[in-house]
Amino acid sequence: MKKLFKYRRTGLIGSPYKILVLNIVAWVIGVLWITPFIGIFMTSIKPFREVVLHGWWTISPFTFTLKNYVDALFNPMFSLSRGILNSFIIAIPSTVIPVTVAALTAYGFARFSLPIKKYLFATILFLMAVPQQMTIIPIFFLSKNLSLLNTYLGLILVHSSWGIPWITFFLRNYFSLLPVELEEAARVDGATDFQVFRKVVLPLAIPGIISASVLQFAWVWNDFFFALMLIFDPDKMVVTQMLPRLKGQYQVDWGLLSSGSVIAMLAPLLVYAFFNKYYMSGFRGWAMKR
Amino acid sequence: MAKGVRMENIWKIFMPKVIALKNINVDIRPGEFFVILGPSGSGKTTLLRIIAGLEIPTRGRVVIGDQVVVDADKGVFVEPRDRNIGMVFQNWALYPHMTAYDNIAFPLRIKKLPREEIDKRVREVAEALGIAELLDRKPAHMSGGQQQRVAVARALVKQPDVLLLDEPFSNLDARIRVTAREFVKEIQKKLGITTILVTHDQADAFAVGDRVMVLRNGEMQQLGVPEELYGEPANVFIANFIGDPPMNIYKLSIDHPMVKQLGVLEEINEDYKEVYIGIRPDEAVALPLNEEGHLTGTVTIVEYVGSRRYAKLDLGNSISMRTLLECRADHGDKVRIRVYKLHIFAPDGKRIRTLTLVH
Ligand SMILES: Nc1ncnc2c1ncn2[C@@H]1O[C@H](COP(=O)(O)OP(=O)(O)O)[C@@H](O)[C@H]1O
Numbered sequence: 330m331k332k333l334f335k336y337r338r339t340g341l342i343g344s345p346y347k348i349l350v351l352n353i354v355a356w357v358i359g360v361l362w363i364t365p366f367i368g369i370f371m372t373s374i375k376p377f378r379e380v381v382l383h384g385w386w387t388i389s390p391f392t393f394t395l396k397n398y399v400d401a402l403f404n405p406m407f408s409l410s411r412g413i414l415n416s417f418i419i420a421i422p423s424t425v426i427p428v429t430v431a432a433l434t435a436y437g438f439a440r441f442s443l444p445i446k447k448y449l450f451a452t453i454l455f456l457m458a459v460p461q462q463m464t465i466i467p468i469f470f471l472s473k474n475l476s477l478l479n480t481y482l483g484l485i486l487v488h489s490s491w492g493i494p495w496i497t498f499f500l501r502n503y504f505s506l507l508p509v510e511l512e513e514a515a516r517v518d519g520a521t522d523f524q525v526f527r528k529v530v531l532p533l534a535i536p537g538i539i540s541a542s543v544l545q546f547a548w549v550w551n552d553f554f555f556a557l558m559l560i561f562d563p564d565k566m567v568v569t570q571m572l573p574r575l576k577g578q579y580q581v582d583w584g585l586l587s588s589g590s591v592i593a594m595l596a597p598l599l600v601y602a603f604f605n606k607y608y609m610s611g612f613r614g615w616a617m618k619r
Numbered sequence: 620m621a622k623g624v625r626m627e628n629i630w631k632i633f634m635p636k637v638i639a640l641k642n643i644n645v646d647i648r649p650g651e652f653f654v655i656l657g658p659s660g661s662g663k664t665t666l667l668r669i670i671a672g673l674e675i676p677t678r679g680r681v682v683i684g685d686q687v688v689v690d691a692d693k694g695v696f697v698e699p700r701d702r703n704i705g706m707v708f709q710n711w712a713l714y715p716h717m718t719a720y721d722n723i724a725f726p727l728r729i730k731k732l733p734r735e736e737i738d739k740r741v742r743e744v745a746e747a748l749g750i751a752e753l754l755d756r757k758p759a760h761m762s763g764g765q766q767q768r769v770a771v772a773r774a775l776v777k778q779p780d781v782l783l784l785d786e787p788f789s790n791l792d793a794r795i796r797v798t799a800r801e802f803v804k805e806i807q808k809k810l811g812i813t814t815i816l817v818t819h820d821q822a823d824a825f826a827v828g829d830r831v832m833v834l835r836n837g838e839m840q841q842l843g844v845p846e847e848l849y850g851e852p853a854n855v856f857i858a859n860f861i862g863d864p865p866m867n868i869y870k871l872s873i874d875h876p877m878v879k880q881l882g883v884l885e886e887i888n889e890d891y892k893e894v895y896i897g898i899r900p901d902e903a904v905a906l907p908l909n910e911e912g913h914l915t916g917t918v919t920i921v922e923y924v925g926s927r928r929y930a931k932l933d934l935g936n937s938i939s940m941r942t943l944l945e946c947r948a949d950h951g952d953k954v955r956i957r958v959y960k961l962h963i964f965a966p967d968g969k970r971i972r973t974l975t976l977v978h
């Protein structure tokens with residue numbers, strides 16, 4: 330039983346020399362990745378004057394202030410807090426809906442035989458490769474004709490259908506790695522197909538489901554393109570649409586802009602941090618040997 | 620209530636070309652402990668899965684009690700969940716995310732029995748199988764023997780008509796194995812459940828089985844009580860497969876001196892050029908030269924198996940034989956061989972006769 334759940338070791342194997350090189354590469358990439366963030370963070374907690382006079386990378390003079398955050402959140406013209414609320418209203422259903430639908434689809438692909446299953450799955454893979462920009466004009470007119478333009482529901486549906494193919498692909502591989510005997514045992518024990526799915530498969534696939542949800546949530550939250558095309562009412566705009574507006578009309582207020590960016594990043598970061606344990610094991614599970 | 624299981628003309632072909640079962644016909648009686656024995660790849664698991672409904676036969680039908688559960692020709696198929704079968708899988712297939720209690724309760728919860736009823740039955744069966752103190756543990760924190768008991772408990776708790784066990788002992792080490800066999804046999808006799816056990820181990824089969832069916836390459840070779848399989852093997856394969864240490868088997872031409880010495884010729888009516896002759900090590904003894912016997916040989920090895928002593932003998936003409944050793948003899952000594960029982964098979968492997976030479 331234990332053996333079935335053993336993961337493939339992906340740790341550092343090899344000479345100390347190899348480990349050193351890998352470490353250096355990892356550190357370089359890590360530093361490059363995080364530097365802009367540190368810059369933005371520093372700018373966000375400095376008064377505007379200091380940024381303009383001394384640049385954003387200076388340690389002295391350095392006056393700590395939260396004024397930028399307060400201004401960004403409660404700007405009377407473009408309320409970032411409203412944007413955050415809208416982002417949640419969009420992102421939560423846009424995660425729950427496609428993950429639910431895709432989990433059922435993926436289980437079907439993983440375990441049931443269908444006459445044209447191979448071709449259907451190939452179609453899904455193909456759809457994953459289509460760029461957003463190619464689809465936006467039909468999506469726009471479709472939304473317009475269905476009177477879904479400039480509504481939460483419209484954007485949620487677009488995000489959901491965009492998420493379903495890749496989540497199906499991701500979860501199908503995850504499900505097909507689960508030991509079949511458990512499902513057979515449940516069938517002999519009296520469970521219907523749906524009970525097998527809900528009581529045996531789903532609990533065992535939690536890490537995979539959470540990984541998919543975290544990725545989908547972050548993707549929807551960070552999306553700018555679909556929101557820009559489909560939502561224009563300022564009251565309904567999501568946080569990524571609000572950000573550029575914080576720029577100001579006559580001069581760029583760097584402090585406001587960077588504090589807004591930090592706030593916008595917070596939600597996906599917290600989601601990653603909170604589900605980190607499952608998320609990592611979800612990916613390890615995905616790398617399990619067949 | 621115990622129910623019988625009848626299999627009629629069962630064929631299973633895995634496309635494109637694996638013929639896993641060839642025309643299996645068996646009638647398993649209510650309350651019987653039935654064993655399917657065969658080497659790996661012989662189709663045992665496939666047959667068990669067909670009874671459970673996890674696999675559909677290519678041809679033939681299965682009847683449990685008086686209900687036809689599958690009939691390939693008429694397109695009848697009863698889902699596994701409606702067959703009231705308990706099954707223990709080879710690797711036990713316990714649900715890893717549930718405690719032992721939840722594992723055992725699973726079939727009852729699916730049936731939506733009242734909570735107190737479930738609790739009562741889970742504790743009853745856990746008590747009977749000696750796993751009452753394990754109920755809070757998850758499978759990962761149990762030993763092999765304990766997991767096996769939980770799996771058996773889960774199969775028994777719903778009071779199935781038929782209990783199916785797929786190699787239930789093969790993941791246990793030798794010592795626990797003996798206890799586990801006794802425990803399964805006891806439970807089966809106490810509850811009187813029709814039980815079908817699959818194994819590749821003849822010791823397992825003979826320890827628990829009321830009747831044993833031997834399978835090879837998807838074909839039934841013989842069906843009978845253990846004594847029959849041992850005493851009157853239907854063909855060379857069974858003669859070779861059953862018995863430990865294995866039977867000495869020789870393919871000899873009719874004019875071979877050994878055939879004459881053993882008096883085989885008078886016993887066969889047909890005109891064969893060759894015959895197989897089989898002698899079990901336990902049905903022949905090596906004695907001092909001055910004793911009466913059928914053959915002579917030279918001791919090459921003396922070995923102890925448990926409390927018995929066997930000699931490996933060289934009979935000349937590059938024929939060697941293992942027999943019981945009942946005299947003081949060592950490497951190089953000449954001995955007389957007395958044969959008590961002799962199995963004769965036709966050149967195609969079928970049994971002709973079993974002779975008792977000495978009473
Ligand atoms: N799902 C399957 N697809 C194709 N061949 C199979 C499948 N299941 C079993 N077989 C083949 O059928 C034969 C019998 O297998 P099995 O019933 O598992 O044997 P046993 O349990 O006696 O070891 C083997 O040759 C095996 O390779």
Ligand SMILES: [Mg+2]
Pocket residue numbers: 663664665
């Ligand atoms: Mg098997």
